[in-house]
Amino acid sequence: MTRVVVVDDQTLIRQGIRGLLEVADIDVVGEADDGRAALAVVAETTPDVILLDLRMPRFDGIWTLERLRAADVDIPVLVLTTFDDDELVLAALRAGARGYLLKDVTLDQLTRAIRTLADGGTLIAPSITDRMLRAIRSGPSPVGPPGGHVPGLTEREQEVLRLVAQGYSNREIAEVLFLAEGTVKNHISTILTKLGARDRTNAVLRALHEGILD
Incomplete structure (x- = not known):
């Protein structure tokens, strides 16, 4: 069974994601409400995938990605957020995220993405791919x-x-x-x-x- 840590500052969101994933036979082994708490939970549970929100108070998603990379933590991170801002998408990918989905995805799309990352793949929401590619090609x-x-x-x-x-x-x-x-x-x-x-x-x-x- 794929093991996941959910990082989101909203308790209701974390609980909702946990309930949905457990129905889909994905084991939520830990939760955290910001990046600093996430580092501790990840170190304790060593999940297969980290499910990460970006906009959180105190220690946000980009901070978390950068600290995971600095610590050589080789656990794939799937960003799950409501924000599809081009700069934020690129910042997350540059910081080491292996996947990027918006919170309007279906449960099937989410579970497939989690299993794809756990199996070594990458995944970016199709709705933001075209804009991201244009930003890559026009920028440094x-x-x-x-x-x-x-x-x-x-x-x-x-x-x-x-x-x-x-x-x-x-x-x-x-x-x-x-x-x-x-x-x-x-x-x-x-x-x-x-x-x-x-x-x-x-x-x-x-x-x-x-x-x-x-």
């Missing part, structure tokens, strides 16, 4: 080394990156491309190095900005 490169130089990816690495961009997990990529899962992990490690990206989501952002992916 979101990740990567100074100067913007991106070493070329091999054809196989581009195939892997396209599937990563579509939210495929390592296992699913291996099945589609008839590769060993360890080989896929090696390809992804090489892609991250070449793109100067710290994780899969930032690799996709970098590749979109540089025109490697369309």
Whole structure:
């Protein structure tokens, strides 16, 4: 069973999400009302996915993402918020979020997103994807080394990156491309190095900005 920590400053929202997820056979192993409390709960419970609101008093979602990254906590974070502001979306992704959904999603969409992240994939709400891509293409490169130089990816690495961009997990990529899962992990490690990206989501952002992916 997938294990989740829910981080939201509103008690009713947390309780509602817990009740819905438990009906869907997802185990809510902890709750927190701000980022500082979230760090403690995550350290204690080591969930498969962190479900994170962005706008919270005191220690908000971006603060939480940055602290998790600084502590090398490799637990995927799915942002679940009412805010679809372009700058906030990009800030969350740059800070390390692997997924971004709005709170108007259905239970089925939410559970599928949680399981996708738990399985190594990424997911961004389709309703904000077009605006996000326009912002990436019109602004400075979101990740990567100074100067913007991106070493070329091999054809196989581009195939892997396209599937990563579509939210495929390592296992699913291996099945589609008839590769060993360890080989896929090696390809992804090489892609991250070449793109100067710290994780899969930032690799996709970098590749979109540089025109490697369309």
